Every structure is written in structure tokens, then in C-alpha cells.
Amino acid sequence: MNKNKELLFGVAYYFEYLPYDRIDQDIKMMQEAKINVVRIGESTWSTYEPQDGVFDFSKLIYTLNKMRDAKISVIVGTPTYAFPTWLARKFPEVLVENNGNRLPYGARQIMDITSPIYRYYSERIIRQMLQKTVDYENIIGYQVDNETKHYGTSASHVQAGFVEEIKEKFSGDLDTFNKEFGLDYWSNRINTWEDFPNVNGTINGSLAGEFAKYQRSLVQEYLSWQVSLVNEYKKDSQFVTHNFDFEWRDYSYGIQPDVNHFEAAEPLDFVGIDVYHPSQSQLTGTENSFAGDVARSIKHQNYLVLETQAQAFKSWTPFPGQLYQLAFNHIANGANMIEYWHWHSIHNSFETYWKGLLSHDFEPNPVYEEAQKVGHDFERLSDKLVNLNHSADVAFVVDNESLTATSSDWIEFAIGKDVNYNDVFRRLYDIFYKLNVRTDILNPKTINLSDYALVVVPMLYVSDETFLKALNHYIHDGGNVLFTFKDGVTDEHVKVRTDIQPAIIREAIGAHYHMFVDPNGESLEDQTGIFEDTDLQISEWAELLESDGATILAYYNNHWKKFGAITENKYGNGTAWYLGAWPSQSVTNALVKHVIKQSGILQSGYDATFPVIVKSAQNEYGANIDFLFNFSDTSTSLDTPFSGMELIKQEYTTQGSQVTLQPWDVKIIERSN
Structure with a gap:
């Protein structure tokens, strides 16, 4: 089983987006916040390959050198989820086609992940990037692509691939296929394979469901393909991950319909997730919990939070205490890394007001100052909180x-x-x-x-x-x-x-x-x-x-x-x-x-229900660790059924004594009995 050596605390960092070179000041501020990892590279293909076959990794190398000198670890992302304009101009077929419509260039994640042309150019930029980065000892891992889904891809070659899969599944027996899928209805029966219609127009739920499953399998194949490329270059000490996301309802809400996470994660060393949630008075911690339970269960191991919010939108900017509370909430759910999206706020384009730890002025602010507290306590408590073992009934x-x-x-x-x-x-x-x-x-x-x-x-x-x-x-x-x-x-x-x-x-x-x-x-x-x-x-x-x-x-x-x-x-x-x-x-x-x-299900041992949330786990030394969270604006007290050391404030608690949780507070108790 893969294990981390320490808790990782980091940010996504885009030197390429900065209005001027301030990397030394950024690194100084990162060090003051005890940030020990950054994720770079996944969004900037057009910077690294401004024209077909013309490569310029100078900004990537510059960033890697600076982070290496500062002893900050790096996760490098393959830059394939947002491709350059020249590729769309030369080969418009790399743009995804769904329901007969080809999407126009502009947004990210508009590629046909099955396109041979897209795959050719993706493989080339990946190999070029890996050749340039392979010898950097501060690279601890690689992220393949970004929040990958199938994007509704349904062009003719995708339809043809689906038909071939159906042929193989039913050993070429059309009669059995027609019967199993109820295709006699409305004369949808297929009597020769050449007559197999484009599935976009189907009214048959069985056929539509099978095609959706096939589309999800394309995501698994695509990620496996990228992992195999990275594995040709990476060192044994480096990991490969991916940042899965969830059904989106203005925040991470439910099971992702377009990816089977359990299958798509198979080639990864660590499962990574992106999880965003309501904040301020609407914060409950539920989204972190369900997303963490999915991520932890996939491989029955700790996972990485590759993206979560720092400031983000005006309604997501956390109340004082919430950023600190949520950092330990991720650990309590089974994470070994928390990484904010992102370090600085972008000064123009689509995500201008999806703000990072730093606002547009790059100055220290209350959210950054709270992140400093997180970083220092992660460093201090890492030995007791990394690689926690979680169990459920x-x-x-x-x-x-x-x-x-x-x-x-x-x-x-x-x-x-x-x-x-x-x-x-x-x-x-x-x-x-x-x-x-x-x-x-x-x-x-x-x-x-x-x-x-x-x-x-x-x-x-x-x-x-x-x-x-x-x-x-x-x-x-x-x-x-x-x-x-x-x-x-x-x-x-x-x-x-x-x-x-x-x-x-x-x-x-x-x-x-x-x-x-x-x-x-x-x-x-x-x-x-x-x-x-x-x-x-x-x-x-x-x-x-x-x-x-x-x-x-x-x-x-x-x-x-x-x-x-x-x-x-x-x-x-x-x-x-x-x-x-x-x-x-x-x-x-x-x-x-x-x-x-x-x-006969045993609850936490604490007489508590929401807004007090209790998460317990066992650390590498066999000690039981209890995390207590207060997701409310009101102070509350509860009896502790165990004696132990409260790790944040280093205060001993005795069995039966009361612990007081302030609004948006967290306590971490290492049990002594």
C-alpha cells in the first residue's frame, strides 16, 4: 500500500498566469505558511508549445528550479485538458462532437479524448514535458490530465467503437442483442451490423445506458494511456494521481455521472479529488465527507485533495476559523494532502473572481494568515496524523x-x-x-x-x-x-x-x-x-x-x-x-x-450529533485519534468518553470531563485509553 512520509499542504501555482515575475516573494510567503508542495503545469500547453513542434518549457523549468532551491515539493500535471489554438485551427476534429454538434474553441475540456490526432499531439507534449522534468528530485508525483470526463463524445469513430464492443459482447449474435435490448419496439430492430444507427437519436433506455457505460470506459482507457506514458519516465519514488470531481450543483454534490471512479482509478498510485462546498453559514462538512469516503474507499487507502477552495467566490470566502477547521476535516476523512485552488487570484479571463489564497493585490490577508496557522500545525502534528487508518461498519x-x-x-x-x-x-x-x-x-x-x-x-x-x-x-x-x-x-x-x-x-x-x-x-x-x-x-x-x-x-x-x-x-x-x-x-x-x-451499529462513542461531527481513526503508532468539529456559530460542550491529549493546544483531557468547542472549532484528541 502506498504511504506518505508527511502531511502535504499546498497550492496550485501558475507562474505563467502572473502579471509579473514575483516568484521569489511567492516562495517566501509559501515558506512562511509552511506550504511544502505545489502543483504546476496542467493548464498551460499553449505556453509550452506555442506553435506546432516548437517547445518552450522555460517557465516550467524556471519554476521547478525555484521550488527545488526552496525545498518545496512539486506535482507536475500533464497539460492536456486545455489545448492550444493552433491545434484547433489545424485539426478541428480534435474538438469534441456530441449529439452531432462540434463544440467551438474557447473553453477547457472541449477535446475528443478518443481522437487519434489529439492523442498524437498529447503524447508528444507529455513526452517532451517528462523528458525535461524527469531528473528533478523535488518532483514527488505527476497528475494525469485534469477532472477528466467523456464530455459527451459521440462522433462517428466513437459510434463505430461502440458497435465493435457490442459485437464482441454478444459474439456477433444480433438476435440475442435485439432481444436483450428490446429493439423490436418501434422497429428499432437491427438486422445487420451495417444498419447500426447513431446512438445519439435512440429512444431505447437499454441502448442509451450501454452507450453511456461505453463513454465512461473511454475515460478509464484515456487515463490508463496517460499513466502508461508517465510510468515510462517516472522514478519508483514518484506517484501518479488524478483529480476526480463529482456531480456539480454549484458545488460538489454527488456521484459523478460521466466517470466510473472505481474503474478509472485502477492505474493510479493515489486517488486524488477536487472537492468544493458551501461555506460561511451554509458550511456543514458533508461534501468533504462524502467525497472523502468515495476517495478513501476506492483503494482502501489515504487520498489526496488536489483542489479545494481558499477564498473563491464571495459566498465561499470562509468565516474566521473555517479554513483551519476544514484542513483538519480533510485529514479526518482520510486525506494525506490538502491543496488549495489556487495560490493567487487571476487578473483576467474566466476565473478572475475564483480567488486563491492571495487576492489580486498579492498581499497577506486573513485567509492567507489562517493558512499559515494550518501549515505550522500540519508540520507540528504530521507524525501523528499522516496515513491514518479509517474503518467503517x-x-x-x-x-x-x-x-x-x-x-x-x-x-x-x-x-x-x-x-x-x-x-x-x-x-x-x-x-x-x-x-x-x-x-x-x-x-x-x-x-x-x-x-x-x-x-x-x-x-x-x-x-x-x-x-x-x-x-x-x-x-x-x-x-x-x-x-x-x-x-x-x-x-x-x-x-x-x-x-x-x-x-x-x-x-x-x-x-x-x-x-x-x-x-x-x-x-x-x-x-x-x-x-x-x-x-x-x-x-x-x-x-x-x-x-x-x-x-x-x-x-x-x-x-x-x-x-x-x-x-x-x-x-x-x-x-x-x-x-x-x-x-x-x-x-x-x-x-x-x-x-x-x-x-447494532456503534456510533462515535461521543454523545454528539450535527452540528458536532466526530471522526475517529488510528494512526501509525496504533493510537486512536478523535477529531471533533463544531459546524455552527454557537459554542457547544460535550463530555469526553476517553482520556487523552488534545493535540492542537497540547492540553490533557480526562475521561468524563467536558470539552468546549467554539464556533467553527476543531479539537484533536489522541486517546490514552
């Missing part, structure tokens, strides 16, 4: 194919206009987070079910029978699963099963349904007291459940009174819960609390 199962299918533009595939896959995932995830229950996040191919006491399966609409049967066996052998509506509906080709739903997992759930409806004003009737004092309204979705032995925890209470909405079933030695509707937040909260209690 609960796992979420996420799935790209289900996300695609249930977030479709086709209304019959969607849950409702205001609810999609990531909404369901995040509502459930956020509850566990706020109750201080640690979670891993995996997918059906990477999870070892027996590692967990409880597994949460939100909207696994698409699944082969192997995994669904594995869930049944896991429950029967003593495991616990919280299922939701839409679980297990289709096979791996998005073909709805002919069994009574929820089909294969009905055996463990102990209930079934024939129909689902729009609630249309329906609400719930609490049968057990679990949902006492909750808002019993539901919206968007309601499956009409009938018991096959399961206990119905909540019925509908109006037109569908005879049907259940939420069930619990003992199956073998385990328990399955099924949430068959989209209820209020308070009902979901109550259900999750009930599931946690019945599953």
Missing part, C-alpha cells in the same frame, strides 16, 4: 449505471422532477454523517459485503442477478440491508425483470408490489411509533407494497390504505428494510435511526 453501494438510467431525460425513467439518483443518495448519506456514523462508499463490483454490519443500497435500479443474490445471502447470514424504491428493477441491460417486483431481492425483503403511483397528496400512517412526531407527507414516488411476511412499519393513509410504504423483514439471521416511497426528511431520519439501532 456501514457501506453505501453506488452505481453509475443506475444513476444514468434513473436520471434520464425520459420522464418514465425518472422518479420525479425534483428527485434523481444523487438526491436519494445524498439524503440518506447526510443522515448517517450527521449522526456520526462512519461509512465507506463502494460499488457492486468492489464491495466485500461481509466487511460491514449494515449496507445501504440507494436506487440500485440496474443490477445483474449475481449481486442481488449476494445481498440475499449476506442478509441470511446475519447482515443488514436498507433498500430503497427502484432497487433491483432491471437487469444489467436495463431490461425490466418479469418477476414480481422487487424481483430477486423480494426473497429477503419479504414484500412485493405490482404497482407504483404518484402520491398525489398521499401521506403515511405510522404503525409502530417509529415515525412519531414526523412529517408524514410523501411526494414524487410510492410503491404499493404487500407483505409476504414482512412487518409493515408505515402504510399509506388515503386512497392506498391497504398498501405498505416501509417494511422490515427478518430473513435468516439478518434484517432487510425497504423504503418504498419518497417521504419527508423527518421520516427518513427516523427510519435511519431505527435501522442503525436495530443493526
Whole structure:
């Protein structure tokens, strides 16, 4: 397993963007903030190759030399996610084509990652860069590309590649393919391979889902290709990483629809992520947590935060204390590096007001001064906080194919206009987070079910029978699963099963349904007291459940009174819960609390829930480390169940004593018992 020697604290640094050469002053300020790593190079292809075959790495080399002399480590990014104007002029086909339209030049990430011409020129600039940098001992790693996705690429050569993959998958058997994908509908049947139509116009959910999966595989292949190039040059002591991002809703929100992170990360030494979040009064820490759980779970190791915000926008500029708090929050989630995007604020163009640690005047400011405090404490505490080992009793199962299918533009595939896959995932995830229950996040191919006491399966609409049967066996052998509506509906080709739903997992759930409806004003009737004092309204979705032995925890209470909405079933030695509707937040909260209690899940040991968040881990010396965060404007106190040393202020705490957390505060306790 890859390990870091120390906590890394850094920034993205773009000497090429500076209005004048101030690198010596920048380095002096970095050293005063104990910044020990910078990321460079990933955005400036046109500077390094101003004309076809004319290379000028002088600014890159100048920066590397300065950082080497200052003993600051460097991560070099391959500069392929933003290509130069001359390449677009000479070869417009390198611009991505989606839905029959070729994007115009200007923005970043508008390339066709499959274009042979784009690959040729990308390989050339990568090799040229690596040849120039390979002997720099202060380069600790390389980042391949930047927040790579498939960008909707669907040009003719992509369509042809997809057809070849289908041919191989079905051994050339068109009859089987047509049957599995339901292509007799509306005469979409394909009778010769030459007739295979452009998938952009398809009305077939199975075909659209398969094409989206193929597009995601192109990202995996592209990153693997870049990693293989870097591996030809890098030293054994250097790592290769990539900065994955997430579904974007003005900040990092949910599972990325255009990349299968679990597959795309396979060739990397370290998983890297970019995570941005609400700030000021809206800060909860949830985005850092879910993104960190994904990153940590992919390889079951610590990860790198390659980008997160410093000042950024006016609504993101952190309150005093928040930057410091969040730096340790990343460490508590499993990070070994925190790197801000970026060092200085750009003086013109698209991201002028996505501000860095320094404002446009380059002078010290409250955010930079708080970063100084972070850097000094990272250096002081690195030995105790690097390479923390994290464990969880609960796992979420996420799935790209289900996300695609249930977030479709086709209304019959969607849950409702205001609810999609990531909404369901995040509502459930956020509850566990706020109750201080640690979670891993995996997918059906990477999870070892027996590692967990409880597994949460939100909207696994698409699944082969192997995994669904594995869930049944896991429950029967003593495991616990919280299922939701839409679980297990289709096979791996998005073909709805002919069994009574929820089909294969009905055996463990102990209930079934024939129909689902729009609630249309329906609400719930609490049968057990679990949902006492909750808002019993539901919206968007309601499956009409009938018991096959399961206990119905909540019925509908109006037109569908005879049907259940939420069930619990003992199956073998385990328990399955099924949430068959989209209820209020308070009902979901109550259900999750009930599931946690019945599953015997241990919480943090501290009597605390949000806004106090507790994250615990074990360090390399075997000591248990507790991170306590107060995500609020109000001071709060809590009893400590363990004796230990509070590491930031070096104050000893005794078991049963109170610890006070100021607004936006963090305490780190190294337990002594």
C-alpha cells in the first residue's frame, strides 16, 4: 500500500498566469505558511508549445528550479485538458462532437479524448514535458490530465467503437442483442451490423445506458494511456494521481455521472479529488465527507485533495476559523494532502473572481494568515496524523449505471422532477454523517459485503442477478440491508425483470408490489411509533407494497390504505428494510435511526450529533485519534468518553470531563485509553 512520509499542504501555482515575475516573494510567503508542495503545469500547453513542434518549457523549468532551491515539493500535471489554438485551427476534429454538434474553441475540456490526432499531439507534449522534468528530485508525483470526463463524445469513430464492443459482447449474435435490448419496439430492430444507427437519436433506455457505460470506459482507457506514458519516465519514488470531481450543483454534490471512479482509478498510485462546498453559514462538512469516503474507499487507502477552495467566490470566502477547521476535516476523512485552488487570484479571463489564497493585490490577508496557522500545525502534528487508518461498519453501494438510467431525460425513467439518483443518495448519506456514523462508499463490483454490519443500497435500479443474490445471502447470514424504491428493477441491460417486483431481492425483503403511483397528496400512517412526531407527507414516488411476511412499519393513509410504504423483514439471521416511497426528511431520519439501532451499529462513542461531527481513526503508532468539529456559530460542550491529549493546544483531557468547542472549532484528541 502506498504511504506518505508527511502531511502535504499546498497550492496550485501558475507562474505563467502572473502579471509579473514575483516568484521569489511567492516562495517566501509559501515558506512562511509552511506550504511544502505545489502543483504546476496542467493548464498551460499553449505556453509550452506555442506553435506546432516548437517547445518552450522555460517557465516550467524556471519554476521547478525555484521550488527545488526552496525545498518545496512539486506535482507536475500533464497539460492536456486545455489545448492550444493552433491545434484547433489545424485539426478541428480534435474538438469534441456530441449529439452531432462540434463544440467551438474557447473553453477547457472541449477535446475528443478518443481522437487519434489529439492523442498524437498529447503524447508528444507529455513526452517532451517528462523528458525535461524527469531528473528533478523535488518532483514527488505527476497528475494525469485534469477532472477528466467523456464530455459527451459521440462522433462517428466513437459510434463505430461502440458497435465493435457490442459485437464482441454478444459474439456477433444480433438476435440475442435485439432481444436483450428490446429493439423490436418501434422497429428499432437491427438486422445487420451495417444498419447500426447513431446512438445519439435512440429512444431505447437499454441502448442509451450501454452507450453511456461505453463513454465512461473511454475515460478509464484515456487515463490508463496517460499513466502508461508517465510510468515510462517516472522514478519508483514518484506517484501518479488524478483529480476526480463529482456531480456539480454549484458545488460538489454527488456521484459523478460521466466517470466510473472505481474503474478509472485502477492505474493510479493515489486517488486524488477536487472537492468544493458551501461555506460561511451554509458550511456543514458533508461534501468533504462524502467525497472523502468515495476517495478513501476506492483503494482502501489515504487520498489526496488536489483542489479545494481558499477564498473563491464571495459566498465561499470562509468565516474566521473555517479554513483551519476544514484542513483538519480533510485529514479526518482520510486525506494525506490538502491543496488549495489556487495560490493567487487571476487578473483576467474566466476565473478572475475564483480567488486563491492571495487576492489580486498579492498581499497577506486573513485567509492567507489562517493558512499559515494550518501549515505550522500540519508540520507540528504530521507524525501523528499522516496515513491514518479509517474503518467503517456501514457501506453505501453506488452505481453509475443506475444513476444514468434513473436520471434520464425520459420522464418514465425518472422518479420525479425534483428527485434523481444523487438526491436519494445524498439524503440518506447526510443522515448517517450527521449522526456520526462512519461509512465507506463502494460499488457492486468492489464491495466485500461481509466487511460491514449494515449496507445501504440507494436506487440500485440496474443490477445483474449475481449481486442481488449476494445481498440475499449476506442478509441470511446475519447482515443488514436498507433498500430503497427502484432497487433491483432491471437487469444489467436495463431490461425490466418479469418477476414480481422487487424481483430477486423480494426473497429477503419479504414484500412485493405490482404497482407504483404518484402520491398525489398521499401521506403515511405510522404503525409502530417509529415515525412519531414526523412529517408524514410523501411526494414524487410510492410503491404499493404487500407483505409476504414482512412487518409493515408505515402504510399509506388515503386512497392506498391497504398498501405498505416501509417494511422490515427478518430473513435468516439478518434484517432487510425497504423504503418504498419518497417521504419527508423527518421520516427518513427516523427510519435511519431505527435501522442503525436495530443493526447494532456503534456510533462515535461521543454523545454528539450535527452540528458536532466526530471522526475517529488510528494512526501509525496504533493510537486512536478523535477529531471533533463544531459546524455552527454557537459554542457547544460535550463530555469526553476517553482520556487523552488534545493535540492542537497540547492540553490533557480526562475521561468524563467536558470539552468546549467554539464556533467553527476543531479539537484533536489522541486517546490514552
